[in-house]
Amino acid sequence: MGKLYSSLIFRSIVNGGSNLSIFHSSSSNSVATHMNALIEKGCALDIRSHNIIINGYCKAKRLDKAMELFDEITQNGPIPNTVAYNTLMQSMCQLGRVSTAFELLVKMCASGQVSNLVTCSILLDGLCKSGKLEEALKLFRAMRTVGISSKQLYFKGNPTSYRNGE
Numbered sequence: 001m002g003k004l005y006s007s008l009i010f011r012s013i014v015n016g017g018s019n020l021s022i023f024h025s026s027s028s029n030s031v032a033t034h035m036n037a038l039i040e041k042g043c044a045l046d047i048r049s050h051n052i053i054i055n056g057y058c059k060a061k062r063l064d065k066a067m068e069l070f071d072e073i074t075q076n077g078p079i080p081n082t083v084a085y086n087t088l089m090q091s092m093c094q095l096g097r098v099s100t101a102f103e104l105l106v107k108m109c110a111s112g113q114v115s116n117l118v119t120c121s122i123l124l125d126g127l128c129k130s131g132k133l134e135e136a137l138k139l140f141r142a143m144r145t146v147g148i149s150s151k152q153l154y155f156k157g158n159p160t161s162y163r164n165g166e
Contacts, residue, residue, distance in 0.1 A: 047078040054084055058091035066091065074111075082113050086122060093126025101126055120148060 035053060039045065050073050057066035066088060073080055085108040092101040101123060105115060120143050127136035 047081050047084065050078065051083050051087065055087050058087055063091050063095060080113070082116055082119065085113060086118050089119065090122050093122055096130055098126040098130050098132065117148060
């Protein structure tokens, strides 16, 4: 089985977009077992396949497992992309670990990956939801100085609700 096909098949199995996907029908440990079995059989998983697994762990609120996989691919490849970093930062912010998300942002920039509009929106959302409005305002102003306008940002829910602590 070639590299392209094995990654494509793995992504289809894991993230089938329906209740048939492994994340919907099995535990996240089962996904790791399937992933390791494919790797042992010579299937080379690309970063998109790893991103699907990281996303699945994050949706299952298994940030610890997502970070284990992230650390593994950071050391052994493939190189994590902005999507991998954004997925982890999103999960960190949802769990109230905004400062950890900013630490990951520093690592992201140090690795040569570029933050984007999604990254900024995730961090702004996390800061606002955790009540760190002054820090959110500083980030917002910094974003505007590099050319990101408020019209480009997206928020989950109503942005005015952050003033009321919602």
